[in-house]
Amino acid sequence: MLANYLPFFIGYDSDIEIDSCDLAFDSLINNCCNSGTVSVSGLKASESGRKIAVNIGEDISEASVYQIVLSHNKYTLTVGADEGVLRPSEDLTFTPCGATEDVTYLANQYLYYIIQDGDISFSGSWQGRSHIEFTLPEVLSLNGPLQSFTVDE
Numbered sequence: 001m002l003a004n005y006l007p008f009f010i011g012y013d014s015d016i017e018i019d020s021c022d023l024a025f026d027s028l029i030n031n032c033c034n035s036g037t038v039s040v041s042g043l044k045a046s047e048s049g050r051k052i053a054v055n056i057g058e059d060i061s062e063a064s065v066y067q068i069v070l071s072h073n074k075y076t077l078t079v080g081a082d083e084g085v086l087r088p089s090e091d092l093t094f095t096p097c098g099a100t101e102d103v104t105y106l107a108n109q110y111l112y113y114i115i116q117d118g119d120i121s122f123s124g125s126w127q128g129r130s131h132i133e134f135t136l137p138e139v140l141s142l143n144g145p146l147q148s149f150t151v152d153e
Helices: none
Strands: 008-012 050-055 065-072 075-079 092-094 103-105 110-114 124-135 139-143 147-151
Touching: 050 124, 065 110
Parallel strands: none
Antiparallel strands: 008 050, 050 110, 065 075, 065 124, 092 103, 124 139, 124 147
16 A cells, blocks of 8 residues: 555655655654555665655644654664754655655655765665654654665665
């Protein structure tokens, strides 16, 4: 089912735009228990310049912290605004690998990041999720569900 793998997607670098057939899976903060595994086509260890778009599914324009968390065994990479994660104010439309219809991530509801040298330096099984915080009268911290993907050598 397409909805089970759309909201987390890795593509290639070119402004805020995504190419298909790389990696897509859920990381919705309002869907805590929908985890799963999908295949990835062509993501390699030590590769840089690829893009990650994480659909949060909620308006995060007022979030005080917004991060993408990727982990492999005991290694965890957490990237946020200081490392270049964006919270775009424009819609992102693309056709996921294997799909026949476009998907649109709505403005202020997704995160966007370009993988840097050394970010993903191991092959094998990885997990990814979103981490969002809002500073209200108190801090509200929300994590998307962990999702699995494979990185090739």
